[in-house]
Amino acid sequence: MTGKIALIPGDGIGPEIVAEAKKVLDTVAKKYGHEFEYETLLMGGCSIDAYGEPLTEESLEKAKASDAVLLGAVGGNVGNSRWYQVAPNLRPEAGLLKIRKGLGLFANIRPAKLFSQLKDACPLKPEIIGDGFDIVMMRELTGGVYFGEHKTEEIDGIRKSTDIMAYDENEIKRIAVKAFEVARKRGKNVTSVDKANVLDTSRLWRAVVDEVAKDYPDVTVKHMLVDNCAMQLVMNPRQFDVILTENMFGDILSDEASMITGSIGMLSSASLGAGKLGLYEPSHGSAPDIAGKGIANPIATILSAAMLLRYSFDLDEEAKAVETAVEEVLKAGYRTIDIMSEGMTQVGTVSMGDLIAEKI
Amino acid sequence: MTGKIALIPGDGIGPEIVAEAKKVLDTVAKKYGHEFEYETLLMGGCSIDAYGEPLTEESLEKAKASDAVLLGAVGGNVGNSRWYQVAPNLRPEAGLLKIRKGLGLFANIRPAKLFSQLKDACPLKPEIIGDGFDIVMMRELTGGVYFGEHKTEEIDGIRKSTDIMAYDENEIKRIAVKAFEVARKRGKNVTSVDKANVLDTSRLWRAVVDEVAKDYPDVTVKHMLVDNCAMQLVMNPRQFDVILTENMFGDILSDEASMITGSIGMLSSASLGAGKLGLYEPSHGSAPDIAGKGIANPIATILSAAMLLRYSFDLDEEAKAVETAVEEVLKAGYRTIDIMSEGMTQVGTVSMGDLIAEKI
Numbered sequence: 270m271t272g273k274i275a276l277i278p279g280d281g282i283g284p285e286i287v288a289e290a291k292k293v294l295d296t297v298a299k300k301y302g303h304e305f306e307y308e309t310l311l312m313g314g315c316s317i318d319a320y321g322e323p324l325t326e327e328s329l330e331k332a333k334a335s336d337a338v339l340l341g342a343v344g345g346n347v348g349n350s351r352w353y354q355v356a357p358n359l360r361p362e363a364g365l366l367k368i369r370k371g372l373g374l375f376a377n378i379r380p381a382k383l384f385s386q387l388k389d390a391c392p393l394k395p396e397i398i399g400d401g402f403d404i405v406m407m408r409e410l411t412g413g414v415y416f417g418e419h420k421t422e423e424i425d426g427i428r429k430s431t432d433i434m435a436y437d438e439n440e441i442k443r444i445a446v447k448a449f450e451v452a453r454k455r456g457k458n459v460t461s462v463d464k465a466n467v468l469d470t471s472r473l474w475r476a477v478v479d480e481v482a483k484d485y486p487d488v489t490v491k492h493m494l495v496d497n498c499a500m501q502l503v504m505n506p507r508q509f510d511v512i513l514t515e516n517m518f519g520d521i522l523s524d525e526a527s528m529i530t531g532s533i534g535m536l537s538s539a540s541l542g543a544g545k546l547g548l549y550e551p552s553h554g555s556a557p558d559i560a561g562k563g564i565a566n567p568i569a570t571i572l573s574a575a576m577l578l579r580y581s582f583d584l585d586e587e588a589k590a591v592e593t594a595v596e597e598v599l600k601a602g603y604r605t606i607d608i609m610s611e612g613m614t615q616v617g618t619v620s621m622g623d624l625i626a627e628k629i
Numbered sequence: 630m631t632g633k634i635a636l637i638p639g640d641g642i643g644p645e646i647v648a649e650a651k652k653v654l655d656t657v658a659k660k661y662g663h664e665f666e667y668e669t670l671l672m673g674g675c676s677i678d679a680y681g682e683p684l685t686e687e688s689l690e691k692a693k694a695s696d697a698v699l700l701g702a703v704g705g706n707v708g709n710s711r712w713y714q715v716a717p718n719l720r721p722e723a724g725l726l727k728i729r730k731g732l733g734l735f736a737n738i739r740p741a742k743l744f745s746q747l748k749d750a751c752p753l754k755p756e757i758i759g760d761g762f763d764i765v766m767m768r769e770l771t772g773g774v775y776f777g778e779h780k781t782e783e784i785d786g787i788r789k790s791t792d793i794m795a796y797d798e799n800e801i802k803r804i805a806v807k808a809f810e811v812a813r814k815r816g817k818n819v820t821s822v823d824k825a826n827v828l829d830t831s832r833l834w835r836a837v838v839d840e841v842a843k844d845y846p847d848v849t850v851k852h853m854l855v856d857n858c859a860m861q862l863v864m865n866p867r868q869f870d871v872i873l874t875e876n877m878f879g880d881i882l883s884d885e886a887s888m889i890t891g892s893i894g895m896l897s898s899a900s901l902g903a904g905k906l907g908l909y910e911p912s913h914g915s916a917p918d919i920a921g922k923g924i925a926n927p928i929a930t931i932l933s934a935a936m937l938l939r940y941s942f943d944l945d946e947e948a949k950a951v952e953t954a955v956e957e958v959l960k961a962g963y964r965t966i967d968i969m970s971e972g973m974t975q976v977g978t979v980s981m982g983d984l985i986a987e988k989i
């Protein structure tokens with residue numbers, strides 16, 4: 270098959286890790302007889318430097334015209350960089366919000382899984398993690414307080430700010446359907462997280478999730494308050510299979526969940542919409558402090574490329590091949606510095622990419 | 630001295646644990662020559678049963694007329710109880726929100742501390758907790774999305790809900806001042822948590838916190854994004870001293886922080902306003918599943934009573950005496966079932982109260 274992939278390296282370690290993921294995609298193309306056409310686009314700080322804005326309309330249009338987008342990371346040290354001395358809608362992260370909304374990517378899928386080879390990195394005690402956990406966070410990505418009106422005004426000399434959190438039933442329904450579909454192929458267990466004892470959006474969320482659940486009698490659904498979920502993730506993460514939640518809660522809980530795996534450098538993500546076009550990116554950030562040093566872990570981005578193959582191109586076998594290659598390299602004892610432990614062989618970004626590509 | 634204390638036992642285990650805290654307060658009164666006058670008020674499910682609403686105006690007025698309020702817990706099994714078959718503003722938790730707002734309690738102080746005797750209960754690995762951690766969460770309690778307008782409507786047959794998150798500078802300033810004051814008496818370190826890369830309320834929050842920080846040159850202040858904070862609490866909780874945040878983020882993060890101590894049955898809280906009147910309650914909930922069994926841990930409520938003595942009555946010595954008594958009882962090996970471990974002596978709610986009272 271032929272496919273058009275937009276590459277958005279972004280800032281910080283972005284270019285280094287995207288280069289390795291591209292290397293892996295090239296290897297897949299060669300081995301399985303596919304042809305990927307790439308176009309590199311600017312987004313984030315690098316786009317601010319080049320065009321004065323974090324994502325130009327032209328880049329957004331090019332992303333829309335592609336079959337899939339592979340992203341590194343955007344942004345820098347908030348507050349310490351020239352990129353943050355401007356209006357909020359001109360900062361690097363605004364590019365990310367703009368592309369999510371522009372591409373209609375309402376479903377953010379973030380697997381948080383404990384790799385058996387990296388069990389020691391988990392900050393939780395062995396008796397809590399048992400033989401590991403494997404959660405999928407399904408976060409709504411184009412609604413909620415992220416995309417309601419934001420306003421700051423001065424009334425009688427007093428500054429006041431307002432952010433509007435809003436959801437309509439269709440926005441909730443489509444992400445709920447995706448979550449139940451994902452759960453059906455996994456542990457058949459959805460935990461829907463909200464704050465229904467306080468928020469109207471959460472009460473609507475709960476009602477709509479219950480309605481959608483009726484079409485999935487084979488999937489168990491449970492509702493949990495967000496504060497409780499933040500506790501349960503630490504106390505008993507193995508109770509979860511698929512966690513379904515709104516944008517802001519998903520932002521917080523998915524980071525918490527990824528940290529309890531102990532290896533955020535390993536975690537991929539996919540942001541999907543109604544069609545096949547998706548955006549794939551590592552769960553971690555741009556790590557400006559280690560940019561350019563050749564030590565960043567490219568695995569999260571490589572695994573994001575695997576998700577790209579699976580979700581945007583339906584290349585399940587190829588996706589599996591990438592995932593297996595990663596596991597084999599880990600089994601062989603190779604580690605980047607962030608996941609290094611005694612007795613293992615430390616390698617840099619490029620070598621890690623090479624090693625994984627070789628195993629495909 | 631003489632003081633008027635409103636007791637609000639509430640639901641579930643509430644009455645059992647408040648009885649033990651009262652026992653301790655009585656012992657303090659006797660030993661130190663004070664006189665506490667008590668009035669018992671209904672709030673939560675029990676008030677719904679009695680009056681059809683979670684907190685009557687009369688009870689609120691009586692709470693206002695007291696010097697301090699000691700609360701057990703309100704609510705039951707959400708969804709499984711008759712208390713939740715009514716409109717949101719008639720549910721048990723609405724009583725809690727109403728009393729917080731009615732008493733102007735804008736500052737919620739929740740210490741999350743690892744008790745040295747209970748280190749084993751911490752879900753984090755020993756190398757992460759080191760010789761323990763001791764955090765204070767300062768949560769804004771009467772603003773933000775909790776108290777903005779909540780609305781659900783149907784437009785062209787589509788249900789839509791909206792919640793408004795709002796803060797003005799004065800609301801931020803007063804909680805920030807409290808946080809810096811608390812930090813000054815502790816580790817002199819404030820981490821202010823927001824989502825300034827997305828929310829206007831967070832950008833205002835950050836600006837006002839920086840303004841307040843100027844009056845506290847001896848206190849270090851750092852800003853952290855809420856998603857990052859949710860990670861850092863798990864990865865490196867010892868970096869924190871005082872965490873300052875808005876209402877919703879504080880709800881989530883304080884529960885996460887309390888869970889990483891591993892003993893939520895031990896954690897107290899105080900909700901304060903501009904004057905001396907405060908509301909004191911355990912950080913845990915009403916635990917309906919173990920209500921009436923005599924096994925609930927009363928220590929969080931007893932330690933909340935200690936905070937009551939300290940903040941509402943300026944009885945620092947007496948507060949310390951209660952805290953020391955709790956430590957001695959733990960040292961002597963007594964445990965309720967939730968904190969039980971090998972070689973310790975298991976006791977019930979009443980015995981635990983007796984043991985602590987005896988040590989005063």
Ligand SMILES: CC(C)[C@H](C(=O)O)[C@@H](O)C(=O)O
Nearest residue numbers: 344362365366520826827856
């Ligand atoms: C950079 C930021 C706007 C973004 C978000 O909050 O969604 C990030 O934290 C994420 O989770 O992808």
Ligand SMILES: CC(C)[C@H](C(=O)O)[C@@H](O)C(=O)O
Nearest residue numbers: 466467496704722725726880
């Ligand atoms: C019961 C609920 C409304 C309350 C809150 O969200 O504030 C509780 O979770 C808390 O933290 O005290």
